[in-house]
Amino acid sequence: MLDQKSIEKRKESVSKVQKLKAGVKRHELLVDGLETSYIEAGSGKPVVLLHGGEFGGNAEVCWEATIPFLAQHFRVIAPDLLGFGRTAKIMDFVDGRGRRLRHLARFLELVGASGAPCVGNSMGGMLLLFDAASPAPLLQPECIVSIAGAGALNNDSEHMQALINYDGSTSGMRKIVEALFHGRQWAADDAYVERRRESSLAPGAWEAVASARFRRPIEAEAKEPRKQSGGIIYEKVTVPTLVIAGANDKLKPQGWWNELTDAIPDSRSVVITEAGHCPQLEQPEAVNKVLLDFLTQSGS
Helix, strand or coil: CCCHHHHHHHHHHHHHHCCCCCCEEEEEEEECCEEEEEEEECCCCEEEEECCCCCCCCHHHHHCCCHHHHCCCCEEEEECCCCCCCCCCCCCCCCHHHHHHHHHHHHHHHCCCCCCCEEEECHHHHHHHHHHCCCCCCCCCCCEEEECCCCCCCCCCHHHHHHHCCCCCHHHHHHHHHHHCCCCHHHHCHHHHHHHHHHHCCCCHHHHHHHCCCCCCCCHHHHCCCCCCCCCCHHHCCCCEEEEEECCCCCCCCCCHHHHHCCCCCEEEEEECCCCCCHHHHCHHHHHHHHHHHHHHHCC
16 A cells, blocks of 8 residues: 555656646545545536546646636546556556446545546546446446547557557657647647657556557457447446547547447537547637536536
8 A cells, every 4th residue: 555655756757747727736645545646626516537548648638628617617626547647557457447447436436526427538438438338337427428438449540550559759659649639730749749758658657558458369359359339338328428529530430429329318429620539639619618518508
């Protein structure tokens, strides 16, 4: 079990990539013995933001254009999930999603946000839908927003391979940024690429993300393609759900969102133009408006 001194020591290793705006605070606490870091801003009804699972992903990188806006209306809580950012670099090879969800549910209980509306980008959205479709959901949020999360992927594309085969180099991170964004300016921004790269190279960060791709080659199932749905039975999701898609997402086929909205009873989709896999970063004004409208209507 880690003590506060250990937490402070690890905080120093990634502090240079954290540039929080005024009024946005980062906290650390122990969740069942695991160091857990999260960003908090605003007051009132809680809203939870879950980041994506790419190398270098964390709460701030994913939600820096969303948190200040939503904090004007809600108490925003954005944790670094297990294996990412400043949170413990833990990987469960038997029940990875379950371990991450159990940790998240306990975290939300400790910070007083159980049952709060949840917004997830990519892996974050997939986790929310996976939990909501399970026989015994742990999170039970009031509503869900999945931004480019779950649904079909372009598994064999060069952009997906860039996410899988990242080697820690600047060129490797530039390829990841190219894959995530529609606009060319993001990958051309050396400072932005380096910022994401620094986050990906914090102690244990690369290993935690890379290990999620491990498959035993001797097992027959290792030769089979992953299920496009991620094993989620969308018809079992009963929570009001909004799916936000980038019209120019390089990691997903066109129209991927229809698989979700055709199956989830209480759902709808919004497609953001001139945006890729992270529309909340590329088109923040449009996404922020959609988020506020949905979260306000769902809570009324």
